[in-house]
Amino acid sequence: MKAVLIKPLVFITCLLPLVFGIWAGFTDQLGANPIEEITHRTGDWALRLLLITLAVTPARRLFGWSWPLRVRRLLGLFTFFYACLHLLTYFVLDQFFDWDEIFKDIIKRPYITIGFSAFVLLVPLAITSTNAMMRRLGKRWGQLHQLVYVVAVFGILHYLWLVKADYLLPLIHAAILLALLLVRVWYQRQSLSTRRPAPQTS
């Protein structure tokens, strides 16, 4: 595949859930409780795209694929995009700007507290995603973007804590995240043992 095509293709693919969602809305396929359905769909895609973003590095390590690296920022920003839609659905469609209720939810309901925290932590990552910011922050950029792991764990907990009895899907997501993190840990150990006695940072 031509390298120049990768970005536009991934861009269009990432928009498909939104396009299908709007299509479903126009054709009455969002079911009896469309607001709940929109909330679930946008949340699902935010979490899925976050896991896909986190799969870029393991894909390079395990399969030697370097092309996903070219779209990692795009994937991360689409994660943020669907997270924004998810939060907006909650603020506007679900609560209709009832800030009092929203505030109480965020304070009192652990799954909302942690979900909202995940979103708040995503904001600085999205803001500092430009080339200029990368240059300006230098080494600290990498440190800041370690936050994505916290966001992922919070996102999974948000999902786990809102489920009533059927934990299958949240646990599948958790297992995928765990696998993606383990690949990182494995390679980090490998490189530490081969590169020794190189000085260790951090």
Next chain:
Amino acid sequence: MLIKRPGDIKTSDITDEKIYHQRRAFLQAGSRAALAMAAGAVLPGLMFPGEAAAQMAALPFKKNTRFSTDEEVNSLKDITRYNNFYEFGTDKTDPAKYAHTLKTDPWNIRVEGEVENPADYQLEDLIKESQLEERVYRLRCVEAWSMVIPWVGIPLSTLIKRFKPTSKAKYVEFTTLHDPVQMPGQKRGVLGWPYVEGLRMDEAMHPLTLMAVGLYGKVLPNQNGAPIRLVVPWKYGFKSIKSIVKIRFTETMPNTSWNLSGPQEYGFYANVNPSVDHPRWSQSRERRIGEFFKRKTAMFNGYQEQVASLYSGMDLQRNY
């Protein structure tokens, strides 16, 4: 045969049904158009109510206006495609997709425990068509959504009087069919199967407590708990157990499925109560299916006048 199978439907009935739903669709299009304007372009799906669901056989019934709300009823489509019936899967669209494997004819109900007349009863022996009445009840789910549903059934008290419970009978326990072949959702241990629910004797004898065999004037679709289910309108929906095969009268409080699954979250009583939150979400408001803005949840789901006396002196914060 008393409870007719869908195959018994007459051509004339089908035509009537279509006209009936065109009328409803027309009314809905009006109310939903207004709603969709409020919601903006994000929810245009509301403007296309689409075709109605199941073509079930008609049931004779008398309207019971005394116990019915005059609020706008939800569409048959919404009532039959948005169900919590984990025996067919945990997604709310699963029951409509998978409940066709349930065989509701013949259907027996075992009555046992503290009763003078324990027996295996055939459904048609228990429910006489001449006794059927329609009651339009609010249904409030523990997940903070609600509907208005025109049920067809008979008061549970009518049945209980026939079973003649002994003086030891303090509670009634209900059990759903346990058959993973007919109910594929039972292949996964999401809840402890079979599903069990229970009522205190005075709750079971209350005139509002209904055993439903139909809705919208037709035989109950499988996904709504065919062929016979409980309806307790002042309690959260999960109390209204579906596809009942056993009724047991007991001296002690039954262990109910959701209570066993999450004792801190789902109590035995499960009365609709806006001031007692589910530990993970507020119960003060609810979304009526088909509406955009949430409405305030009423104490005992609006049946306070009829049922509050059952719980006088009880701490409802503790007995949730």
